[in-house]
Amino acid sequence: MSADREDKIKDKIATKVATMPPSGIRKFFDIVSEMGDAISLGVGEPDFDTPWHVREEAIYSLEQGKTVYSANAGMLPLRQEISRYMKRRFDLLYNPTNQILVTVGGSEGIDISLRSLLNGGEEVLIPEPSFVAYMPCTVFAGGIPVPIATKSENEFKLTAKELEEAITDKSKILIFPYPNNPTGAIMEEKELKEIAEVIKKHDLIVLSDEIYAELTYGVRHVSIASIKGMYERTVILSGLSKAYAMTGWRIGYALGPASIIGAMTKMHQYVLMCAPTTSQYGAIAALKNGDDDIKHMREAYDTRRKLMINGFRNMGLSCFEPKGAFYVFPSIKETGLNSLEFCEKLLQEEKVAVVPGDAFGKSGDGYIRCSYAYSIDELKEALIRIEKFVKKLL
Amino acid sequence: MKTRLLELLEENCKYTSQDLAVMLDTSIETVEALIKELEAEQVICGYKTLINWDKMEETEHVTALIEVKVTPQRGDGFDKVAKRIYMFKEVEAVYLMSGGFDLTVIVKGKNIKEVAMFVGQKLAPLESVLSTGTHFVLKRYKDHGVIFEQPKKDERMVVSP
Numbered sequence: 001m002s003a004d005r006e007d008k009i010k011d012k013i014a015t016k017v018a019t020m021p022p023s024g025i026r027k028f029f030d031i032v033s034e035m036g037d038a039i040s041l042g043v044g045e046p047d048f049d050t051p052w053h054v055r056e057e058a059i060y061s062l063e064q065g066k067t068v069y070s071a072n073a074g075m076l077p078l079r080q081e082i083s084r085y086m087k088r089r090f091d092l093l094y095n096p097t098n099q100i101l102v103t104v105g106g107s108e109g110i111d112i113s114l115r116s117l118l119n120g121g122e123e124v125l126i127p128e129p130s131f132v133a134y135m136p137c138t139v140f141a142g143g144i145p146v147p148i149a150t151k152s153e154n155e156f157k158l159t160a161k162e163l164e165e166a167i168t169d170k171s172k173i174l175i176f177p178y179p180n181n182p183t184g185a186i187m188e189e190k191e192l193k194e195i196a197e198v199i200k201k202h203d204l205i206v207l208s209d210e211i212y213a214e215l216t217y218g219v220r221h222v223s224i225a226s227i228k229g230m231y232e233r234t235v236i237l238s239g240l241s242k243a244y245a246m247t248g249w250r251i252g253y254a255l256g257p258a259s260i261i262g263a264m265t266k267m268h269q270y271v272l273m274c275a276p277t278t279s280q281y282g283a284i285a286a287l288k289n290g291d292d293d294i295k296h297m298r299e300a301y302d303t304r305r306k307l308m309i310n311g312f313r314n315m316g317l318s319c320f321e322p323k324g325a326f327y328v329f330p331s332i333k334e335t336g337l338n339s340l341e342f343c344e345k346l347l348q349e350e351k352v353a354v355v356p357g358d359a360f361g362k363s364g365d366g367y368i369r370c371s372y373a374y375s376i377d378e379l380k381e382a383l384i385r386i387e388k389f390v391k392k393l394l
Numbered sequence: 395m396k397t398r399l400l401e402l403l404e405e406n407c408k409y410t411s412q413d414l415a416v417m418l419d420t421s422i423e424t425v426e427a428l429i430k431e432l433e434a435e436q437v438i439c440g441y442k443t444l445i446n447w448d449k450m451e452e453t454e455h456v457t458a459l460i461e462v463k464v465t466p467q468r469g470d471g472f473d474k475v476a477k478r479i480y481m482f483k484e485v486e487a488v489y490l491m492s493g494g495f496d497l498t499v500i501v502k503g504k505n506i507k508e509v510a511m512f513v514g515q516k517l518a519p520l521e522s523v524l525s526t527g528t529h530f531v532l533k534r535y536k537d538h539g540v541i542f543e544q545p546k547k548d549e550r551m552v553v554s555p
Binding site for chain 1: 406419
């Protein structure tokens with residue numbers, strides 16, 4: 001196509017898409033891809049393979065020719081397993097017939113929950129640093145994103161005061177991303193109760209992204225939905241990606257009040273019909289017999305987490321102890337560089353890729369996200385190289 | 395902590411005490427003392443290297459799994475006959491089994507003839523041995539939890555959200 005014609009077509013792209021800046025992750029991905037042989041701590045997914053019994057079950061379903069559409073909300077046996085799982089692990093009750101929707105990954109849940117709830121101009125409160133999709137999905141859904149900067153001195157938890165200050169008469173939704181990517185922060189029961197008071201006072205809906213709920217260390221995850229008065233105003237968005245090492249399967253789920261789940265199911269049935277059937281069979285196997293797999297992986301992550309925190313503290317960078325997900329989020333302010341400069345130089349000089357903290361919101365500047373979903377040997381080599389680099393700056 | 399320490403050592407016995415201390419959130423002294431204790435108690439029985447001998451063409455190795463039926467002895471049960479078997483240097487492992495036979499004996503030798511000689515001249519003639527059934531290993535796919543011949547490639551995108 002001629003450049004002229006291409007320009008004319010370009011003009012037809014919707015403004016809110018055309019003006020959306022590309023994700024900082026994407027920009028950095030391009031730089032790292034050109035390097036080839038770098039060690040990367042940039043990955044946001046487990047290094048484990050999906051447990052074999054899960055894969056085997058999915059293969060069996062294919063052999064049986066179970067390749068047709070499923071019910072829109074997901075196969076009933078899967079919804080029943082999700083319901084049992086939530087009761088068993090988090091003591092929360094969701095009715096498989098009208099309170100559970102199986103989504104295509106947790107990401108779809110974020111998108112359709114926002115689109116099901118937002119009218120134009122309503123505000124969505126988003127604690128930052130956090131996952132890169134909340135802000136764009138809010139904008140695409142016609143909402144107005146209102147970032148709330150969380151602070152290192154509060155271990156990147158959202159405080160009641162910070163929340164209260166960000167609320168206006170247009171506020172409708174709070175996205176609640178804990179355990180947090182990229183900081184590894186978690187929110188414990190006492191802190192949840194404080195937040196809950198503010199949420200109830202202002203009649204907000206909470207979209208609680210609990211995709212990392214199984215990956216907490218030393219403390220069990222508590223869902224905000226289990227705090228008094230919150231169940232009826234909370235939609236839990238989660239999935240099997242992180243807990244069961246099933247990122248490519250694209251199985252997520254949304255749990256909440258029947259009316260909201262009903263609205264989301266309506267949207268889901270028009271847009272996607274249903275989540276991939278083969279993946280749903282795998283998901284049933286994972287939820288039925290996968291508790292031990294989670295335990296095994298959680299232990300492995302915890303071991304690496306300690307290695308990483310120790311490594312960063314030894315090289316003189318301050319690093320708060322992340323108790324969830326599989327990331328550490330050390331401060332690099334001491335080096336005098338900003339996040340992007342630090343990451344680019346580290347990549348060029350020592351061939352280690354980590355993600356600039358500001359890719360997850362402005363308040364992430366001065367930090368880097370390092371994933372520890374890697375083997376111990378890779379992590380040790382990466383730490384040696386980062387230390388060499390940091391020594392030159394400090 | 396003992397269990398986790400053992401799991402880590404079983405995964406890789408080359409972890410240094412320093413690394414183990416960090417990963418277990420304790421001191422180097424504690425790790426070293428624990429390892430000494432576990433060695434003394436014979437919970438840790440040795441440190442070996444897992445080798446895929448099939449890849450070493452200049453050295454020949456065969457492994458056989460032998461099903462052995464024996465007569466247990468009064469007072470000693472199977473232990474005495476098991477000892478008479480496991481003391482042979484050719485014997486790699488001996489397990490007492492439930493089911494159709496009594497002992498699994500794993501024997502290593504340079505070639506089939508050597509193993510056959512061992513079975514025919516040393517194992518089968520033992521007084522309490524009633525019968526033997528020898529199975530030679532043709533190919534090793536996985537040993538001690540490690541899959542052979544499967545180079546692990548990281549196929550994840552180098553940076554992702």
